[in-house]
Amino acid sequence: MAIKIIVCVKIVPRASVALRLDPGTLRLDRSGPTEINPSDTFAVEEGLLLRERVGGTVTVLTMAPEAGRESLRGALAMGADRAVCISDPHIEGSDLLGTARVLAAAIASDQPDVAIFGAQAIDGRGSSTAAAVAEGLRQPLVSGVRTIDVVDGHLRGGRQGVTAEQVLEAQLPCVVALAGSTNVPRYPSFRDIVAAKKKDIETRTLADLGVAASSVGIAAARTSVLALAAPPSRRASGEIIDDDGNGAAWLEAFLTARGLA
């Protein structure tokens, strides 16, 4: 059974760049270099592994400003068949609702059997996009899973709780959200990277997807950032020493003084 897989990846500021908010808009400054959200490279790998097992195609899908679309080449180099970027000036300022409407519309137009999401975006941290998209599509959701497979036309996902493991099963088509670093994403070879440079990255606008501009962006947002507050008062940090051979002795004294050793 060949299946059609979409992997949703977010384009985020590169890990080597310190994240900062634009003081004017109170939104993340996205002007620097970008990459695929680290959690989502696991999702891409999971999609490729599934394709290898059951056959089919993998499309990576993102909603991002034009400038971010080139970052999708990383996923093409890993082996994705297609890359689609949805960009539109009206999307700016979208919260969960706008993002979910756009991604749901893009997924609906492609009709995959499975849409795979990463665990969490470093700049969103809501871990909620997959559930929002599943609701928008009115499709079953298999979330928080570390393993996935397609068996007899159903998606199976393994969840590992603290006290028990659960196996979830859903009818296709469905939406999957992974739990975290579920695999080891492959490193593309030099040849794959060069080949990916020549591949096409498809672009779509809201009009292409039939999404009304009024249903996304700031106009449709149901949350807002009001102000930046003082940075949190962290737990006061104690003494830190370099281990010059006496680190263990110093720690022992510290623990003994507190009755902990």
Add this chain to the structure above:
Amino acid sequence: MSAAASPDTPVVFIEIRDGKATAGSLGLLAKARVLRGTAGAVVCGPDAGAVAEGLARYGSESTFVADIAGIDASLGQAQVDVLAMLVREHGVRTILFENSVLAADVAAGLAVRMDGGVNWDLQDLALRDGALVGTRYALDDSLAAEVGWIGELQLAVFRLGLHDPVEAPVDGRVVRVAPALSGYALATRIVEVRGSSADGPSLATADVIVAGGRGMRDRETLLLLEDLADALGGVVAVSMPIVDRGWYPHSRQVGQTGLKVRPRLYLACGISGQLGHRVGMEKSGVIVAINSDPTAPIFGICDAGVVGDLHIVVPQLTRRIRAAHGSPSGES
């Protein structure tokens, strides 16, 4: 007929795990009372009826219970059907959640269904000029932001582990709700449950925890940590990547998707202290860190830290502690 005292009454989403309400979701009932002087609750799944009985003790004046067939306590979509009914028919407008995979799924699904706003990772929630204002930390806790809601339905997802249950008995009533469940919600099922094997003493009650992270060179390094834990009378925990590698069971993972612990001593070895881990352990009594990178965030929250190689410092520390106790072999 509205069962909530007023539309302003915050309703707490009570999460059931192993047949019981999670401590953090119970704790939110106290938060709701601080906020509005009154609290309600909603609880779903086969055990919901029994769990609901206990909620008045923690201050829930009206508890909505959905224990109809088809709702699984750990699957979110059918619970969205329940909460949507509360919003539509019982005038509920504010719902508080403690973060979890389930809570995030339910809040997000409900937001889309009812065009509501969801703010997550909240540290606090307060009233200002009659409006709810949340505080969340952003950008790896380097700054705080105040967030608000636009529109009627306000969903607030708090960071894990901020709220402890507080007893505040009230005369509570229980209201049963039985919405029609969406077909797609019923299309996901749990087909198998395996209890994780009992693997040693529980982390949740441990006084001393020695935790290892990706700084451990290999699986055998865990033996060094187990040895130190033994000398200190503690147990070993790990960060998520160690569970992902299959080196240790998930029941020993501390953090956002693992356990929240609060031992007297938490000794973090080769753990960077990123947010996902920190939320599970930062309330520990004393935090000690051993890490080779002086810029690791764990050093920002520890009481004592050694910048060094854990493979050297840990066995030295174990030997010293054993020597001080006069039991070099580890027998006590």
